Amino acid sequence: MVTQARVKPGVPAGGEFTAVGHSDAVPALTPPLANPATVFAGAVGTAKDPTTIPWPERPDNSRVEVFVSDDDLNDVLRHCGYEGDEADAYSQVYASIDLIGDKDCDFYGITRDGKEEIIALGITDYEQAVEPFDHENLRYRDGFTNPMPEFLAARAVTQAKQLAAAKELLDEAGVTVELEDLRRGYYRLRRDGTTDLQFRTESYPHRVIETTNWRQAGDEHLEAFLGGEAGVEGQQLLSRCATIVAQDMHREAYKMLAEHRKESRELSGR
Numbered sequence: 001m002v003t004q005a006r007v008k009p010g011v012p013a014g015g016e017f018t019a020v021g022h023s024d025a026v027p028a029l030t031p032p033l034a035n036p037a038t039v040f041a042g043a044v045g046t047a048k049d050p051t052t053i054p055w056p057e058r059p060d061n062s063r064v065e066v067f068v069s070d071d072d073l074n075d076v077l078r079h080c081g082y083e084g085d086e087a088d089a090y091s092q093v094y095a096s097i098d099l100i101g102d103k104d105c106d107f108y109g110i111t112r113d114g115k116e117e118i119i120a121l122g123i124t125d126y127e128q129a130v131e132p133f134d135h136e137n138l139r140y141r142d143g144f145t146n147p148m149p150e151f152l153a154a155r156a157v158t159q160a161k162q163l164a165a166a167k168e169l170l171d172e173a174g175v176t177v178e179l180e181d182l183r184r185g186y187y188r189l190r191r192d193g194t195t196d197l198q199f200r201t202e203s204y205p206h207r208v209i210e211t212t213n214w215r216q217a218g219d220e221h222l223e224a225f226l227g228g229e230a231g232v233e234g235q236q237l238l239s240r241c242a243t244i245v246a247q248d249m250h251r252e253a254y255k256m257l258a259e260h261r262k263e264s265r266e267l268s269g270r
Contacts, residue, residue, distance in 0.1 A: 068092070068093040068094060068095065073090075073092070073093055074087060076093050076107070077090065077093065077109075077119070080107055080119045082109075082119065089109075089111055089112065090109035090110060090111055090112070090117075090119075091110055091111065091112045092109070092110040093107060093108070093109050093110070093119060094107070094108055094110075095107055096108065107119040163179060164179060167179050
């Protein structure tokens, strides 16, 4: 079962959003939760009777965070690629879902010693991402805290074309790894302007390959990495990278483009 939630266009923080639930009525969670945004967890609203409820007050009003139930914890971890000892390290998992912007879904895990870690980032179709577990068993995370405030954006790396392009970046960063050994990875943009790649390997799941602050890789690799089969979403992130956090990486390209346009105008006699 998949519960959808959408926001009325142009709704400011503290406004209202219209929530659409299952085709059949969903029982309210017990005990009832104080925060009205439990709609995403299937607590209120049906497709036949959309319910307009107050938008919860929090710093970033575009995201809803819901905890995975204990019964579904292992299924979600397995869906994200964590099994055995790697999965046992986490006592809880919650999904952070963007309902307004990119509509992506991030998964975070809480280790048994209370540390919050990234499990999966930048999943652009959250309905497919959360399909393995039952929304009726989700618990809304009351309040809002961002465990990774330094990240502006992230892109999951799963497709063969992306992995091949990413391996070239890893090679240039001096990281030796076989393409067949790459399990999954993330490209991340930080608010301070740095970027990095993070990968987990197949041969030893606990091994994390990370390259920090690589900007010299070149636009052609970055475009192949973010584009690939990702299409428009990858290009949007590439554009964001160019205009917000990595302008220095594209400055030479802009300069060359300006010179080319100047030469074209001179040749045309303008």
